[in-house]
Amino acid sequence: MENIIEIKDLHFSYNNAEDGSGEKPQEVLRGIDLTIGEGEFVAVLGHNGSGKSTLAKHINAILLPTQGSVTVGGIDTTDEERIFELRQCAGMVFQNPDNQIVSSIVEEDVAFGLENMGVPYEEMRKRVDDSLRAVGMYDYRLHSPSQLSGGQKQRVAIAGIIAMQPRCIILDEPTAMLDPQGRREVMATIKQMNREKGITIVLITHYMDEAAQCERVVVMDKGLVVMDDTPRAVFARVDRVKEIGLDVPQATELCWELRRAGVDIPGDIITEEECAEALEKIFG
C-alpha cells in the first residue's frame, strides 16, 4: 500500500514573538511521526488543545511546519509551486458548514473548486452532477444553502471537495455542529466515499462512536501521537484513554464497568451489537 500522507518529526508553534508580547512561543505540535496509506480510513482523536486541528491544517498547507516535514501525495507542503496541486489532492471539510459555502446556489458552490482550477464547462457540469448524486443532494442542486439543514449543508461541502477528485479528504470535526440525524447522514456519506471511491479519509472527531467506525484510530495528547492502532485495540485500554481525558464508546464503558464488577465479559467490545450479544451470552 502506497503512503499518501507522510509526516516526519513535525513540530509547530504559533509565533508569538511578532506581536511583541515577548511570550515564549507555545509549541502546539511536538514531534509527530505519522504515515497514512492510500485508501485508509483514519480517525484522529484528542481533547481540546491536543493539536489535532493544527495537524489537519498541516496536511493542506494552511499551516507550514516549524520543523520537520509533511508530504502529501509526493508533494512537500512547503513547495509553493505545487500548492494548488497539493490542495486538489487533499481536500478539506471544516466544522461549520455555513462558513465554507461560498455561493448562494448549491450547484454553484459545488463547482467553486472546479471553477478555480479552470476545468472546462462540459467536464465541470458532469463532475458537479456526479458529486451531488454521490452525496444524495442532486434534487437540491438549485436550492439556496440557507434552505438546507446542517447535515445537508455539510454534504454539499463534501460534494464540493469530491468534485475536485481528491485522493484524500481531511474532515475537521465535520459533525460537531450537527444534530444526531445530520451526524448519521454525514458519517454514512464519508464511509461511502471511502468504500466506493477509495478516497483516503482522515476524520478528526471527538465522538468516540464515530472513531469506532474507522479502521484506525490515532490518539493525540499535548501535541504528540500517544496511541495509533485499530479502534478495538485503542479502546480496550480504557484506563489509558481515560487518563488522556477522553471517553470510550458507551458499549466499551459498560463492559469495562462490568469487568471491574467481576463479570467475565470480553474487554475489546466497541459496538452496541457486540455488547448486546456478549451480554445475552452471559445473562440470557
Add this chain to the structure above:
Amino acid sequence: MLRDITIGQFFPGDSIIHRLDPRFKIIITIIYIVMLFIGRSFWCLLVGAVFTVMAILLSKIPFKMFLKSVKPLLPFLLITALLNLFLVDSGETLFQWRFLKITEGGLNISVFMMVRIVMLIMGSSLLTYTTSPITLTDAIERLLSPLKKLRFPVHELAMMMSIALRFIPTLIEETDKIMSAQKARGAEIDTGSFMNRARNMIAILIPLFISSFRRADELATAMECRCYNGGEGRTRLRQMHSAARDYIALAVTLLFLAAAIVISILTK
C-alpha cells in the same frame, strides 16, 4: 420580523422578460434611462410609457408591485414636484397668493419630472424583479470584464458582492439569535426611549461583528483550500447564452430610442 427583509426583491418566474440574458437586460435598462432623459416634451415620455407598460405586461408581474416600488421615494418625489411648481417662473401666471406663484411653465415641468422619475423607478424595478441578485452580479462582472485590462478589480468586486448576498440570510438568522439572547438577559431593544434603544443596539452589533470576522476568516481558509486564486484562469459553471430573443428585445428597445430621438427633434 427580520425574516421579511428581501434584497433586490426578485420574483421568480418564467416570463419572456425573466428569460432574457441578464447582460442584455442591463444594457436595455441603460438605453431605457437614456430614452427617458433625452427629450423635453411629453411626447417623448409617451414613448417611454408605452415601452414601460409593454415590458411590465410581458413580465407578468402584477402592476401593484411596481406602485409599491415607487412608494418609498414618494417624499422625495413630492419635494421635487413642489420645488418645481413654485420656483420655476415662466409663462402665464395661473395662481398667486402673496409670494407663492404658480406659472404654466412650472406646472408643466413639475408634472413632467414626476412622471419621468416614476417611470425611471418602475423600469429599474423591472430589472431587479425579474433577475436574481446573484445573476445580476454575475452579469455585471461579465459586462465590466473589459475593464480588467485597466486593472480595475472587476472579479474581486463581483466576488465580494456575491459573498455578501450569500451571507445575508446567515447573518439575519444570527442577528435574530443574538437579539433573543440579549433580550433573555434583560436588554431593552424594542422598548424605552430612542437613545436607550440605540445604546442597546451596541449589545447586538458587537457580537455580530465579532462573529462576522470569525466567519470571514474561516471562509477565506475554506476558499484557499479549494484552490481559490483570484479571477485568473477561472472557468464558470453558469453560462450565459444570448439567443435570438435577446437581440430582438435589444432591437425593439433601440427602435423606441430612435422614436424618442426623432420626436424630441420634431417637437423642439
